Amino acid sequence: MRLLTHNMLSSNIKGVVNGFPLRIEAEKVAEKSVEMNREFLKKMFQKVHWKAFVDASRAMGYTELPEKADSSMLNSDEFLNRFHHALLELHLEEGALVCPETGRRFPVNKGIPNMLLPQEEVLLSIIIC
Known part of the structure; x- marks a missing residue:
């Protein structure tokens, strides 16, 4: 699971x-090379929740991102390379995602997060007409 994906997930309990x-509990992290697309990175920067992104990258052992960032930094090749690496090249292969409110752990196996819940825990109810 890439940090791009992680930044869009939330607990549905x-x-x-x-x-x-x-929160990420990393057991196995892989790095997979991906070609950089500057335009994609610039668009995604506006959508990424920066603090969550930085915290997640650090949980996976990557400490090269600044605590705070703004769009002016997108003109820096060094910043773009670091952002690209964290967003697209770091992969959580094994571990867990932990709900910040309940502490419930969602396992990540072979890079796939399992966010399935038993029916009684699902937030949305389905009304059958």
Whole structure:
């Protein structure tokens, strides 16, 4: 699972008010090379919740991102390279995502997060007409 994906996930447990960001417990992290696309990075920068992104990258052992960032930094090749690496090249292969409110652990196996819940824990109810 890439940090791009992680930054868009939240806990869907019934009654949870603050299910974002999920904390990462990394057991196995892989680096997979991906060609850089500057335009994509510039668009994604506006959508990424920066603090959650930095915390997640650090949980995976990557400490090269600044605590705070703004769009003016997108003109720096060094910043773009670091952002690109963290966003797209770091992969959580094994570990867990942890709900910040309940502490519930969602396992990540072979890079795939399992966010499935038993029916009684699902936030949204399905009404069958």
